[in-house]
Amino acid sequence: MRVLTWEGILSCDNIKYGYNVVTGKYEDLITAGIINPTKVSYILKLQVLSTTALVVMLLFVLDMHFYWLLSY
Template sequence: MTNKRVLSSDNFKYGYNAATGKYEDLMAAGIIDPSKVRYILKLLVLSTATLVVMLLFVLDMSFYYLLSH
């Protein structure tokens, strides 16, 4: 939920401040580089999606292997 809300915003300064539990302008809240926060968030989302796809592929291949033997 947090990822979708932050990534859908056009303002690169907007994000989730874990210290306060609020969505806000991170620069105004004193977080130095909100663009780095967004970059890391996108990287984590992409990494998670890649792992899920690879897991599904491995499970699918294992299923076909078991059926053929």
């Protein structure tokens, strides 16, 4: 059993370098196919859109709530 160490990951200046659990080696995770930059970008955009929709809906609900309170 191999022990994971931060020294193994931090010893390389390449930010794509990491530990591949399947092979048990330290390697470039993008060339190994573990990290897919396109998928990461897609998920990030999806999370931003989801958060934006939530904030817009919250502002709308609060606006309607205060409008209802002030109308009486």
